[in-house]
Amino acid sequence: MEPLRVLVIGASTLQLPAIETAQRMGYIVGAVDQNSQAVGASVADQFFEVSTTDSDGVVAVAAQFRPSGVLTMGTDLPMRSVAAVCEALGLPGPSRASAYAATDKGLMAEAFNRFSVPAPRAAVCSSEEELRRAIDAWPVPFILKPVDSSGSRGVKLLHDLSGLREAFDYSMASSRDGRVIAQEYLQGQEVSVEGFVIHGRVHVVAVTDKITTGPPHFVEMGHTQPSAVGVHMLEKIQRLVVLSVQALGLDHCAVHAEMMVTSDGPRMIEIGARLGGDFITSHLVSLSTGVDMVEALVEISLGLEPQLDRRFDRASAIRFLAALSPDIAEPRAIEELQRIPGVEAIHIESTHDQRQIRSSVDRLGHVIVGADTRQEAEANADRVLRLIRGVEQEGGS
Structure with missing residues (x-):
């Protein structure tokens, strides 16, 4: 019997752990990327030169490759292609609606508001004039960012409105669909939560403390596990992740949540339907807990039940x-x-x-x-x- 096939959306260094892990598990691996020179292109068993954000193109590839599971890791927008393949082929994974809500900060803010998720005040705008009207009564500072980007691209903190035009242009330059989102500026300890949602149940594997460059761009410069927050705060953090997952309707996927632990408790900044990047889930989690999150994601994509129990309590x-x-x-x-x-x-x-x-x-x-x-x-x-x-x-x- 031929081994099962796994399709990985992306072939960059971010996706290489998924390609290699699925191969180690005995599966035939296909990889999709617009860059034929991507590092994973020569590692995968089959490579398809298609953009990871071209959902129709990726679905056509999947129809040809016939995978039993499809996944991506460490990046947001390809999740839309993952969901499209899952819908087209009837594979385990998030719905297209939830994948879009998890990759569009505007849709996410609307969902958080409907479910009363503790989150920063937000306003989505497509022009400078619309932005000025939206934040007219807001206190400063506040943060401006594209609705559909990641990796701190286009993020800017404004202390006053004198630099609004420059900040708007800066954020808009990193927006794919011509919209930016203004968000209330939260202060406290920034953390991320790494886990999965399987059959509607959230499994938190690790909580990570973050170090950033601070204002104006807040680029992440370090991560540490386990988090230094106390047990009671960890419980609040987990409840917030569960509520946020319900708000977006996520299921059968990884969860990477970013939140700020403020003096008023944790507040959700954003949550993705993917594994965290920055080597958090490919390296740090396994070093601190013994849980192989990449292997678990492969299993979830195939409809299998992963082993998520901690093997030890160390640090990374x-x-x-x-x-x-x-x-x-x-x-x-x-x-x-x-x-x-x-x-x-x-x-x-x-x-x-x-x-x-x-x-x-x-x-x-x-x-x-x-x-x-x-x-x-x-x-x-x-x-x-x-x-x-x-x-x-x-x-x-």
């Missing part, structure tokens, strides 16, 4: 590099750093240009560590970053 952290010096460390020096206990991975981009960090694509590398406690994980990650900077200053010696 990732820190991203904001800048590199021209005399970046030699490969042998990085190899030495990788021998430090707990260091799981160090990656440095091939380009070392200095640049402003405005979105996640501007980051120049990362270090991932595992440890027995979150304090140790954070300390070791920060130590490696300092050593990298020190090695750079010494010209790689």
Whole structure:
């Protein structure tokens, strides 16, 4: 009997863990991407050169490939293609309506409002004039972002209205459908929740503390597991995720929720029907809990019941590099750093240009560590970053 087939929407480094995991599990893997040079194109058993956001094109590919499961990870808009394939072929997965609600911040805000989900005040606008009318009575500061983008692209904090036109143009430049959303500015500890929803039941696997660049762009520069929030707050966080999932109608998919723990409790910023990116679900969760979320997602896409029980309680952290010096460390020096206990991975981009960090694509590398406690994980990650900077200053010696 021929092995089952799994179709992965995307072939970039974000999707590579899904391609390799499904192959390791014994399945035939097809990958879809508009970039024929994507790293996963040569790894997958079959590759199809189609845009991940071309739902009709991806459905045509699926009709040819005949998968028993379809998935994507780490990115939002391809979830629309996943849902389209599930609907067309009768496969397990989210509905098209819920996938659109989870990838359009305007539709999401409307759903949150209908279900009384604690979330920031929001207004969707397609012109500067409409935006000015919508926020006329709002206090400042507030955040402006595209309704259909991710990775902090087009995100801007406004402290006053003098820079409204510039901020509107900046956000609109990253919007695919010509709309932006203004949101109330929340302050507190930002966390993300990693989990799944299966047969209507939410399974929270991990809660992650975040470090960002702060205003104006809030680019994520680090993640740590487990979260430092207390047990009672974790219970509130889980209840908020459940309510948000119900609001969007999500089912048979991963859940990546981003929220702010404020003085008034947790408030949902947005929730995706996918695994979290930034190596959170591909690396950090397995290091801190022993749960393989990528393997679980493959199983869910096939209609199987995954094993989501924690195997252990440890800690993990990732820190991203904001800048590199021209005399970046030699490969042998990085190899030495990788021998430090707990260091799981160090990656440095091939380009070392200095640049402003405005979105996640501007980051120049990362270090991932595992440890027995979150304090140790954070300390070791920060130590490696300092050593990298020190090695750079010494010209790689």
